[in-house]
Amino acid sequence: MTTNIAPQANTAPAATRTPTKAAPPVRRKKRNDEELSGSTGSRLLKHIVLIAFGIIMLYPLLWMLVSSLRPNDVIFREAGLWLTTFEISNYTEGWNALQSPFGHYMINSMIVVVGSIIGNLVSCSMAAYAFARLKFRRRNLLFAIMLMTIMLPIHVIIVPQYIIFSELGWVNTFIPLVLPKLLATDAFFVFLMVQFIRGLPKELDEAARIDGCGHVRIFTRIILPLMMPALATTTIFTFIWTWNDFFSQLIYLTDPEMYTVPVALRSFVDSTATSSWGSMFAMSIVSLLPVFLVFLFGQKYLVKGIATTGIK
Amino acid sequence: MSALNEMSGLKKEPRGKKRKLTAAERKEELVSYLFLAPWLVGLAIITIGPMAASLYLSFTDYNLLQPPEWTGLDNYLRMFEDTRLQNSLGVTFLYVFVSVPLQLIAALALALILDRGMRGLSFYRSVYYLPSLLGGSVAIAVLWRQIFGTSGLINQLLALVGIEGMGWIADPSTALGTLMVLNVWTFGAPMVIFLAGLRQIPTMYYEAAAMDGASKVRQFTTITAPLLTPIIFFNLVLQIIGAFQSFTQAFVVSGGTGGPADSTMFFTLYLYQQGFGNFNMGYASAMAWLLLLIIAAFTFINFIASKWWVFYDD
Numbered sequence: 001m002t003t004n005i006a007p008q009a010n011t012a013p014a015a016t017r018t019p020t021k022a023a024p025p026v027r028r029k030k031r032n033d034e035e036l037s038g039s040t041g042s043r044l045l046k047h048i049v050l051i052a053f054g055i056i057m058l059y060p061l062l063w064m065l066v067s068s069l070r071p072n073d074v075i076f077r078e079a080g081l082w083l084t085t086f087e088i089s090n091y092t093e094g095w096n097a098l099q100s101p102f103g104h105y106m107i108n109s110m111i112v113v114v115g116s117i118i119g120n121l122v123s124c125s126m127a128a129y130a131f132a133r134l135k136f137r138r139r140n141l142l143f144a145i146m147l148m149t150i151m152l153p154i155h156v157i158i159v160p161q162y163i164i165f166s167e168l169g170w171v172n173t174f175i176p177l178v179l180p181k182l183l184a185t186d187a188f189f190v191f192l193m194v195q196f197i198r199g200l201p202k203e204l205d206e207a208a209r210i211d212g213c214g215h216v217r218i219f220t221r222i223i224l225p226l227m228m229p230a231l232a233t234t235t236i237f238t239f240i241w242t243w244n245d246f247f248s249q250l251i252y253l254t255d256p257e258m259y260t261v262p263v264a265l266r267s268f269v270d271s272t273a274t275s276s277w278g279s280m281f282a283m284s285i286v287s288l289l290p291v292f293l294v295f296l297f298g299q300k301y302l303v304k305g306i307a308t309t310g311i312k
Numbered sequence: 313m314s315a316l317n318e319m320s321g322l323k324k325e326p327r328g329k330k331r332k333l334t335a336a337e338r339k340e341e342l343v344s345y346l347f348l349a350p351w352l353v354g355l356a357i358i359t360i361g362p363m364a365a366s367l368y369l370s371f372t373d374y375n376l377l378q379p380p381e382w383t384g385l386d387n388y389l390r391m392f393e394d395t396r397l398q399n400s401l402g403v404t405f406l407y408v409f410v411s412v413p414l415q416l417i418a419a420l421a422l423a424l425i426l427d428r429g430m431r432g433l434s435f436y437r438s439v440y441y442l443p444s445l446l447g448g449s450v451a452i453a454v455l456w457r458q459i460f461g462t463s464g465l466i467n468q469l470l471a472l473v474g475i476e477g478m479g480w481i482a483d484p485s486t487a488l489g490t491l492m493v494l495n496v497w498t499f500g501a502p503m504v505i506f507l508a509g510l511r512q513i514p515t516m517y518y519e520a521a522a523m524d525g526a527s528k529v530r531q532f533t534t535i536t537a538p539l540l541t542p543i544i545f546f547n548l549v550l551q552i553i554g555a556f557q558s559f560t561q562a563f564v565v566s567g568g569t570g571g572p573a574d575s576t577m578f579f580t581l582y583l584y585q586q587g588f589g590n591f592n593m594g595y596a597s598a599m600a601w602l603l604l605l606i607i608a609a610f611t612f613i614n615f616i617a618s619k620w621w622v623f624y625d626d
Contacts, residue, residue: 046425047432053422054439057497061446063465064455075458079468123350130347135340146351149359153557153607155583155600159593160365161358163376183354190351215343244449246560247580251588262450266564269454277458284451295445299438302445303504 068281075277087278091286094279098268099256102283105264106290109243112177112260116242117235119181120189124234125227127184128193129219133205143194149187154247162251172255177248181238189234192305196230197223233305236298240291261287370598375591387598397599399574400582407488407578408555411495416547418499423506424536437507441500452494453564457481460490481565484575491561491576502547509543510536538623545622549614556607559584579603 067075071087095102130136131143165176184190200223208218224231246262253263265287268280295302333341345352370387372380391397422440426433446452459465460480467477480486513536521531559580562570570577570585583603587596 046430050425050436054436057440057443060455060459060465061442076463077468079465079472123354126347126349127351130344134344134347135337136344137341139344142348145355149355151553151607151611152359152363153553153600153603155557155580156366156604157359157362159369159587159597159600160362162588163365163593164362166376180354180358182350183358184351185354185358215340215347219347240445244446246448246450246563247584250563251584262560265450265454269450269457269564270567280454281458284454287451288446288449291445291449292442295438295442299434303437303441 064281065285068278068285070278072276072278075281090278090282093276094268094283094286097276097279097283098259098264098271102261102264102286105259105261106286108174108258109260109262112174112249113239113242115174115178116181117238119178120184120186120234120238121231123182123184124186124189125193125224125231126219127190128197129215129223131190132194132197133218133223134215146187146190149185150191158248158251165252171252172258174258176252177242186238189238192233193227193230196227200226229301229304232298233301236294236301237305239294243291366597366600369594370601372594374593376593377591380594383594387595388602390595391598391602396574396577397579397582400570400577400579403488403575403577404556404558404579407492407495407558408552411492412548412551412555414492415496415499415551416502416544418496419502419547420506420540420544422499423503423510424532426503426507427510437500437504441504444498444500447494447498448560450560450564453561456490456494456561457565460486482572484571484573487566487572487575491558491565494561495555495558502551505547506540506543509540513539541622542624545614545618549611552610552614553607556603556610 062081063079066081066083067078068090069083069085069087070078070090071085074085098105127146131139131146161176162171165171170176180186204222204226205218208222213221244262246266249260249263250266253259256264256267259267265283268283369380371382371384373383373386374380426436430436461467462477462479462482464480466480470477478486480490517535517539518531521535526534557580558578562576562578562581563584566572566576566581568581570581579599580603583596583599586592586599
């Protein structure tokens with residue numbers, strides 16, 4: 001049951017593809033009737049349960065958003081979502097609570113994120129093209145190795161990696177965070193792209209070959225434009241993961257000037273007394289906002305990507 | 313599903329006989345390696361090189377300042393006496409084997425409810441999926457610290473119904489539980505995978521079953537459940553591997569200590585403390601290899617066990 005994000009893989013069961021024009025709508029209607037069977041009451045009940053459950057799921061997030069606009073003493077008294085005051089000062093205080101304004105850390109995070117995205121897009125798509133379309137000896141072996149590295153815990157390589165990067169004087173720079181992405185070490189993006197390219201019709205490349213195109217041209221002129229959905233999925237997931245990544249940023253960034261958002265937020269939590277939850281919540285909201293926006297606008301690709309490779 | 317299938321599928325391909333390559337084939341080979349160049353360099357210097365170095369360091373005593381000193385199996389033997397390490401293994405196993413099944417049950421249940429041509433499917437899917445995207449962030453860990461604190465949200469809500477709360481994070485018997493709740497909260501990602509899997513089951517199976525008078529329950533046990541086992545297996549392997557490596561939440565919620573009383577001391581957190589707190593790089597490397605072995609072992613066990621319960625359509 002290999003799920004593929006290539007459009008042609010999402011085909012309906014063969015039976016619905018009958019050439020008679022009238023057939024599909026009839027079938028579809030029948031299917032809907034069947035699926036929506038059950039009384040109106042039971043359907044309504046299902047929706048009520050699902051909505052109630054959704055509210056429970058999102059309640060902590062909504063509560064944090066509302067609490068970030070409340071004075072500190074109210075946060076610990078008010079479990080509801082009703083806002084009586086509008087305490088913007090949490091945001092201004094939180095923004096300036098650390099050595100640099102919070103925007104500084106967001107810019108740092110952005111640099112790492114953009115570098116990682118460019119790295120993943122370029123290096124993973126190149127490797128994917130080779131695995132999906134080219135013939136070379138030891139291809140199966142290398143492909144198997146690539147798949148295995150997906151499951152490799154970072155802990156096994158982080159110590160020597162840290163030693164190498166610190167010998168090179170790269171600790172407290174963004175190089176240790178971005179360089180691995182330029183070298184396609186996020187292997188499941190390679191895998192995701194391989195899956196996608198395999199779903200593209202081979203006739204396109206063959207026609208281009210006959211017209212005298214080399215592999216570089218086929219890759220840049222034919223394959224890359226066609227694999228935009230896979231590239232979008234990669235961009236979105238790289239954004240979210242890099243933005244949220246804590247372990248490697250905690251290890252490589254110890255100078256407060258170089259802190260990214262997660263590391264800055266963590267130092268905020270450790271340095272402040274529990275009395276300033278309001279400003280801590282405010283900055284937490286600020287730090288979640290980019291991920292939320294990406295989620296809002298990139299949902300289609302997120303869902304496709306996750307269904308293909310099972311990533312978080 | 314796909315990544316794992318690929319792995320087992322690879323072995324089946326016949327090996328080509330050795331022969332001289334034609335000029336065109338040799339050119340294609342050269343082009344291939346050009347396309348693979350960044351990945352190959354990364355594999356060498358970012359993955360395999362450091363892996364080998366880490367294996368070597370695991371047999372040494374190394375603190376970054378003096379050169380590594382060969383100590384043979386000392387680091388590994390030390391683990392048998394290190395009660396904190398054993399405790400951290402216990403904490404991690406408990407976390408994995410309680411929270412992953414709960415998370416997958418929630419994911420499957422919601423996927424089944426949402427599957428049947430629900431109106432508003434994409435809306436519900438987004439709502440349930442959102443926590444998966446945010447759950448690993450420091451911000452959510454900060455939120456968790458407040459929610460389960462002595463005067464946090466949970467206790468306020470409990471007070472509304474007249475129950476006196478407790479310091480969930482301050483109490484060693486419940487601190488790990490709060491992290492399990494956090495992991496279960498992120499059931500949206502496996503749910504989306506289940507939904508994709510359910511969609512692959514041809515509707516004609518159900519139509520045929522309904523025509524033969526099979527009840528909904530029987531349709532589930534004879535069609536849905538067997539055909540979904542590869543996806544369940546896939547999710548299980550994936551979530552177990554992920555949960556073994558959890559770090560951020562425990563680190564932030566416990567303020568980097570793994571406390572109270574080491575009750576949230578994940579294996580990765582102890583590894584971090586040993587390697588980057590005490591600079592016991594040799595010991596940390598040995599721990600990393602133990603983690604790799606554990607993860608590999610569980611993946612392997614899952615694969616073996618899958619022969620008995622996973623049903624492959626093809």
